[in-house]
Amino acid sequence: MSRSWAFVSNYLVYSAMAVYTLSFIAHAIETAWAVKVPNSTTKTMDYTRTEKIARIATAMMILGFVLLFAGVIARGVSAGRVPWGNMYEFSITGALAFTGAYLGALRKYDLRWLGLLISISVLLTLGTAVTVLYVPSAPLVPALKSPWLVIHVSAAIISGGVFLLSNVIATAYLYLDKMESKGERTGWAKRLPSLEVLDQLSYRLVAFVFPLWTFAVIAGAIWAESAWGRYWGWDPKETWAFITWVAYAAYLHARVTIGWRGRRAAWLCLFAGSTFLFNYVYVNVWGTGKHTYSGL
């Protein structure tokens, strides 16, 4: 029974990848059509042609999210636990959280221009997960058997998804900022939001998720106290979680107290996000300490 659930999960993840690919193609076509719109004199351009394909792209993204969600659930059922026991499972859940953060933000802001970047990053994450990181579904080691697994890891994964989304937006900011400093935005970039909107959005996302990240770190400390006998031990993962926390705290201070905006804030945001990524990739795979997963 557990075996067959694992197969179901794998099929669902592969199907999600196929649908994400379709979404990627649709987003690419949308962007390409937008580029083809001549740099006309009229400032407001007509995007009715691209609207349809953009809708298809978003619909595919939602379908991919649903399939991946089912895949993650099936993986959990196959192992008889929450599906957060190894790198493969973190990656597919992380991709899910990332898409979720995008779709959630999409309800409030028109972020469809980001879709191309989102779908390609999700595809890369899932591709790495199924090819490099895949391990057979198995029960947890004793240290991971705790209700805190659900609390700590879910908070960390959601924070990660939102941090990365904010990073993508900060990158878009820097790119467009450079483009604008050289002159006008090129055709397709004209439909992207103004620099101020991007700046605000990437800040909003960080401000929204920073308390959750703080919570993830504290929940981890409570768990470490009951599993390892100390709530803080400067384990590499703990250290880097702390560095990420410090970097984002500095970012928030720089914005709220000192009033950093724009380019400098975007770079600081990217730096903070990269500490999170480093923690996920380097410490899990090459690092030592209690958070490394033997055989990933």
Add this chain to the structure above:
Amino acid sequence: MSQQTELPELDSVGLLRYSWRQLTSMRTALILLLMLGVAAIPGSLIPQRTQNPIQVSQYFKDSPESARWMDRFYLFDVYGSPWFSAIYILLFISLIGCVLPRTFEHFRAARALPPATPKNLSRMEHHSSWTANGNELDIARAWFKSNRFRILERDGSISAEKGFTRETGNLLFHLALILVLLGISFSSLFGMRGEAIVNVGERFVNTPTSYDTLRYGKLYKDGNLPAFMLTADKFLAEYNVETNAPEDYTLNISLLRDGSSVIEKKVIKVNSPLTIGSTRIYLQANGYSPVVTVRDSKGDVAFQGPVPFLPQDSNLRSIGAIKVPDANPQVGFVGSFVPTYTRAPDGGGALSAFPKALDPRLLLAAWVGDLGLDSGIPQSVYRIDTSSMQQIGLKTLKPGETFIYPQGSITFEGYIQWVNLNFVADPGKNLALLGGIVAILGLLASLFTRRRRIWIRVGSEVEVAGLAKNAAPGLDLELEQFVQTLKGEK
């Protein structure tokens, strides 16, 4: 002369005041915060003594010259190093210097009334005006009250302010961080941390000599060690048969507390430590102790009992040493225990195929000579200094088998399991936890409340305007509602 007055007078008091102001400035705090983050990095890349002492000594062996230099800069003890401490102590002084004055100021401001309505409202943001109806001030007052604004009414105008929670939360967050640091210092001063390997079936009496390692906080006294005694009754390890990964560890113990004659049966698992007063006992590791009997050439027993071996891999291939200083001449055995015996595929040494003892073997190299135990140099219990000894044989034993050599014999009677228990007293952890919880609450309050002012002046015309601090969004919507209420449209 005028130039002279512009220079700060740097007498000692002036210098102190100047450095205090520099230290408690926001910019310095921010730089210190970033420095703390950067300073934490080397500790995660270079092996640390507290986490990985074996890797550190390996580093010293591999490249002694660079290791000695790195040690001079505390690179193997980053988190206890003077420079790391310097950064966080400066940061917290800076934090206190920054937050305390602001707390007093905020306390005062929170009780004060909002400033009077500006004379010229049309210059403020979100300004709107229309012909007055007469009752707008009453409606406005009621609206402000029901929305919990603090108001100042003067000369036909109301100045209202809301969102003090933002600064309250902000200050609470920073004060909570100080609380966390206090908790950590309290733990390191009054805490205790010890480790002991206990064979299953054996007793552990909580006295300093029972521990393999024991570290006290600077203000912890020997006598504070709570009096209790425990016996490891049964240890059960369950493994996954496909992946060999452990699935569950359960330790059953009998506990006898001081002043009690009742033996309590308790269970310790990995995520559920046992709490005795302020001490918690954690199940941290486990392994095998082969049980052996060593006889001398006359057949008298020179040593008998279990010897803990150290696991080397996830299948619990374990190594250790059996030292028999009472035999004449002294004998020692360098041993390797495999719970489930298999040979390495390339014809190499013995390996373990599974962590459970399904087919155990004890592999021994026997040595005679001087064990060197009387030299005064401390030795590892898992290794033998064979420099003045002579090897007399190699043997692989199944349980019950005996290896006979010219100076005597050794019998592999069987094995028992051992558990490594951590004993921890951490009196500051609840304070740190409280700090953590308050920090999150403060953070939520400060990030999700907006501070803003709304003004209304009623003459022949009604004038409304607002101001949001930090350009927080949403004021336009709120003002729209307010205006609709005033106009009676809602």
